[in-house]
Amino acid sequence: MRVYNFSPGPATLPEEILCQVQAELLNYQNLGASVMEISHRSPEFEKLIVKIEADLRDLLTIPNNYKVLFLSGGGRMQFAMVPMNLLRGKKTADYINTGVWSKMASTEAARFCEVNVAGTSPDPETWQLNSNAAYVHYVANETIDGIEFPFIPETGQVPLVCDMSSSILSRPIDVSKFGLIYACAQKNIAPAGLTVVIIREDLIGNPIPTTPTMLNYKTHADNNSLYNTPPIFCWYMAGKMFAWLKQQGGLEIVAKHNQTKVTKLYQYIDQSDFYLNQVDKRYRSWMNVPFDSIKPELAGKFLQEAQQQGLYGLKGHPLGGGAFRASLYNAMPEAGG
Numbered sequence: 268m269r270v271y272n273f274s275p276g277p278a279t280l281p282e283e284i285l286c287q288v289q290a291e292l293l294n295y296q297n298l299g300a301s302v303m304e305i306s307h308r309s310p311e312f313e314k315l316i317v318k319i320e321a322d323l324r325d326l327l328t329i330p331n332n333y334k335v336l337f338l339s340g341g342g343r344m345q346f347a348m349v350p351m352n353l354l355r356g357k358k359t360a361d362y363i364n365t366g367v368w369s370k371m372a373s374t375e376a377a378r379f380c381e382v383n384v385a386g387t388s389p390d391p392e393t394w395q396l397n398s399n400a401a402y403v404h405y406v407a408n409e410t411i412d413g414i415e416f417p418f419i420p421e422t423g424q425v426p427l428v429c430d431m432s433s434s435i436l437s438r439p440i441d442v443s444k445f446g447l448i449y450a451c452a453q454k455n456i457a458p459a460g461l462t463v464v465i466i467r468e469d470l471i472g473n474p475i476p477t478t479p480t481m482l483n484y485k486t487h488a489d490n491n492s493l494y495n496t497p498p499i500f501c502w503y504m505a506g507k508m509f510a511w512l513k514q515q516g517g518l519e520i521v522a523k524h525n526q527t528k529v530t531k532l533y534q535y536i537d538q539s540d541f542y543l544n545q546v547d548k549r550y551r552s553w554m555n556v557p558f559d560s561i562k563p564e565l566a567g568k569f570l571q572e573a574q575q576q577g578l579y580g581l582k583g584h585p586l587g588g589g590a591f592r593a594s595l596y597n598a599m600p601e602a603g604g
């Protein structure tokens with residue numbers, strides 16, 4: 268029996284996908300081998316990744332002047348790759364620090380440049396952007412704090428960089444507004460091990476001179492993400508997810524499901540005299556709902572009883588948010604919300 272799995276990442280995957288993978292595991296496309304056991308340079312894998320990229324481009328309507336890279340190293344490696352590649356001779360970058368992940372990203376960036384914390388809330392009225400910044404970085408959805416931008420910030424000529432690790436593909440977005448989007452896979456795409464980067468072509472190819480080959484976006488752009496051996500199983504799994512999302516009818520429909528799911532949960536929390544969510548209602552996340560109860564001493568009992576009812580992974584993050592957190596990624600069925 269499968270539980271309703273509210274884990275923040277690695278996170279639940281659609282049961283249909285797991286069953287398909289199980290069926291293909293010993294014998295992928297009549298090769299007599301699994302996809303994990305074939306070369307990333309084999310015609311079969313090359314054919315697969317062409318389709319995977321096409322599906323992702325289709326889902327997000329990615330314009331032709333953007334490259335899609337499939338990397339490893341997780342979200343955190345992008346915290347370094349972004350400044351290494353995007354400073355392009357400039358000395359400062361703007362960071363909007365709305366929670367735990369954006370703070371971590373800006374701390375890493377401070378190893379490479381002067382970081383201007385231009386704001387600490389998603390409200391653009393409170394920001395002080397620097398027109399000389401190399402880029403503006405923000406986290407679309409703060410996975411721990413449960414704070415999400417319901418809009419895309421306007422940054423004029425300064426490239427906008429977004430960590431979309433926990434909200435990519437949860438609703439349609441206008442990719443042309445961004446210089447770079449990155450997302451580790453283990454929240455809303457696939458198992459851990461893969462990171463998707465969507466980068467405008469003109470931002471590629473001017474890294475700081477000491478940038479290692481592996482951390483240069485150009486290396487991966489020039490080699491179709493096959494410079495080194497990529498995490499091929501995760502990449503294949505990402506392909507399953509993209510196909511599944513297309514089968515649902517695309518991101519407009521997926522977004523409706525997500526909104527319905529999460530609205531039910533917030534309504535329940537708000538009308539309850541026992542649970543509370545303290546996030547500003549304008550910025551409440553669709554993906555991660557942190558909450559507390561008015562009796563913190565009952566937290567352990569709550570988690571234990573929830574698990575007995577088949578509700579798994581509801582413990583909050585030690586760094587913040589609340590004692591509990593329900594992550595409602597795309598793969599969470601509506602009945603779970």
Ligand SMILES: *Cc1c(COP(=O)(O)O)cnc(C)c1O
Nearest residue numbers: 341342343368410430432433451
């Ligand atoms: C999980 C997460 C990360 C970190 O990902 P790793 O792959 O563990 O490095 C970064 N940013 C956000 C918003 C996340 O949710």
